[in-house]
Amino acid sequence: MVASLIQKRKTKKVGHTLNALQVDTPWLPYNKRRTSASLRLFCFPYGGGNPAVYLNWQNYMPEEIEIFPIQLPGRGIRFKEPSYTKLEPLIRDMAESLVPFFSEPFAFFGHSMGALISFELARDLQKRYQLQPHHLFVSGYHAPHLPDPNPPIHHLPDNEFIEELSKLNGMPRELLQNKDYFKVFLPSLRADCTVCEQYVYRPGHPLDCSITAFGGHQDPETDFDQLRAWQDQTKSAFDIHMFDGDHFFIHSEEKSLIKIILKKLLP
Numbered sequence: 001m002v003a004s005l006i007q008k009r010k011t012k013k014v015g016h017t018l019n020a021l022q023v024d025t026p027w028l029p030y031n032k033r034r035t036s037a038s039l040r041l042f043c044f045p046y047g048g049g050n051p052a053v054y055l056n057w058q059n060y061m062p063e064e065i066e067i068f069p070i071q072l073p074g075r076g077i078r079f080k081e082p083s084y085t086k087l088e089p090l091i092r093d094m095a096e097s098l099v100p101f102f103s104e105p106f107a108f109f110g111h112s113m114g115a116l117i118s119f120e121l122a123r124d125l126q127k128r129y130q131l132q133p134h135h136l137f138v139s140g141y142h143a144p145h146l147p148d149p150n151p152p153i154h155h156l157p158d159n160e161f162i163e164e165l166s167k168l169n170g171m172p173r174e175l176l177q178n179k180d181y182f183k184v185f186l187p188s189l190r191a192d193c194t195v196c197e198q199y200v201y202r203p204g205h206p207l208d209c210s211i212t213a214f215g216g217h218q219d220p221e222t223d224f225d226q227l228r229a230w231q232d233q234t235k236s237a238f239d240i241h242m243f244d245g246d247h248f249f250i251h252s253e254e255k256s257l258i259k260i261i262l263k264k265l266l267p
Contacts, residue, residue, distance in 0.1 A: 025097050029077050030055055030069045037066035039134070039265060040106040042098075044070045044114030046140070046248075047192035048165075048185065051076070053251075060258045065265060068101065070094075070114075074188040083191035087199050091120045099129055107135040107265060111214075111250050112221070113196050115141035119233065122207055132209045135264050136234075139214040139257075140247055142222050143229035145201050150221060154193035158186060165189065167220060210237040212264055214257060216249035217242055 030051055041061075043054040051069030058067045072090075074083030084090040094117075102125065110118030115138035125131040142149060153164040162182065211234045213227040224242060231238040241260055243253040250257055 026073075026078050026081075027071055027094060027097050028068050028101070029071050031067060034063060034066045036063045038064050038105065040066050040068050040101065040104055041261075041265070042068045042070060042101075042106060042108050042118070042133075044108065044110035044118045045072065046112035046114050047196065048075075048189040049111075049114070056254070057258060060255070061262075062266065065262075070117075072188075074191060075185070083188045085191045085194045085198075087116070087120060087195050090117065090195065091124050094121060095124050095128065099125070099131070102129075102131050106133050107137070108133045109137040109139070109261065110141075111139040112141050112247065113192055115139055116144060116196060116199065119144055119207075122209065123204060126207060127204070132207065134209060136207065136209050136211045137214065137261060137264075138211060138227075138230055139250060140216065140219060140222055142226035143232065144199070145203070145232060146226055146229055148197065148199075149223075149226060152193075152197040154190055154197050158182070161186075161190065161193075206233055206235045208235055210234060210264070212238070212260070213240045214250070214260075215240070215242050216245040216247060216253075218245060219247045219249065221247050 041057075043051065043057065045051050045053065051071050054067055054069040061067060071078055072083070073081035108118040108122060110116070118136060119138060122133055122136055125133075153161055156164065211230050213230045215222055215224060215227045224240070227240055227242075230240075243249045243256065245252045
C-alpha cells in the first residue's frame with residue numbers, strides 16, 4: 001500500500017519541491033525523523049493538550065511510518081506565542097507552514113479539537129493545494145456538519161469553566177484545583193474552547209480520502225450517531241470503532257487504537 005502511494009506521488013506534481021527534511025518549523029518540534037519512513041502520520045492534540053502525548057506512538061510504529069506531532073501556539077515551546085481563537089487563520093497558517101512536509105504520502109490523526117483541525121486542514125489542502133491525506137482518523141469529536149451537542153463554556157468565569165473541564169476526566173482533580181497551574185494554562189484552554197465553540201461549518205465537497213472515526217462508549221461529549229455522521233464527509237471508505245472509556249480513551253486504549261491505525265495504513 002505504501003509503495004503504491006509513493007509511486008502515485010512521484011507521478012504527480014505537488015508544486016512544492018522543498019525537501020521537508022531540511023525544514024525546521026515550530027509546528028513540528030518533536031518528530032524523530034526516520035530517513036527510511038515512507039508515510040508520515042501527523043497527530044493533532046486535543047484542546048489544551050501537548051503533542052508530546054503522541055511521542056510514545058513512535059515506539060509502536062514500523063520503520064515505514066514516521067510520527068509528526070503538531071505543536072500549536074500558546075503552549076509548550078510556543079508558550080510565548082498567542083493562541084488562536086478562530087479556526088480559519090489557524091488552518092491557513094498551518095497549511096502554509098506545513099505544505100512542504102506533504103511531499104510524501106501522509107495521514108492525519110486528531111482527537112477532540114484535533115479532529116476538527118485535521119478535518120479542516122484536509123479540506124484546505126484539497127481546495128488550495130490539490131493534496132489529500134491517504135487516511136483521516138478522527139477521534140472523540142462529532143461530525144463537523146452537526147450542531148455542537150454541548151453548551152458553550154469558553155465564556156464562563158474561571159471557576160465554572162474549570163468545573164466543566166473536570167467533567168471530561170482529562171485532568172487530575174488536584175491539578176484542576178491548582179491555581180498557579182491555571183494562571184499559566186487557562187488562557188490556552190479557553191482559546192481552544194473558543195475555536196471549537198465558535199466554529200461554523202461551511203458545506204463543501206466531501207474529502208477524497210478514507211475516514212475512520214473513534215469514540216469512547218462512556219464519552220459524555222460524543223456518541224455513536226454523532227461519530228457515524230462523519231461518513232458524510234468522504235467519497236471514499238468509512239468505518240467506526242468504539243472503545244471502553246470516556247473522552248480520553250485514547251490514553252487507556254492507546255495500544256488497541258494504534259493497532260487499528262496500522263491496519264488501515266499498512267493492510
